[in-house]
Amino acid sequence: MPGVNLHRETKGRELLVCRKCGTRFPEGKATQDGWYYRCPEDGCDAEGIGEGLRRLRADEA
Secondary structure (H helix, E strand, C coil): HHHHHHHEEEECCCCEEECCCCCCEEEHHHEECCCEECCCCCCCCCEEEECCCCCCCCCCC
């Protein structure tokens, strides 16, 4: 089943940006389980895709 490993292969490859501190980082640094996201910067408490974090578009990266 080729689609089964799709999430594993792409995890950590998309870039995210913190809406609070402005830090850019790979998705894999912001999550342990693929469901809960938090800014990896010390002292920053931003969390959640769409709330505290957002995905960078290809033209922003």
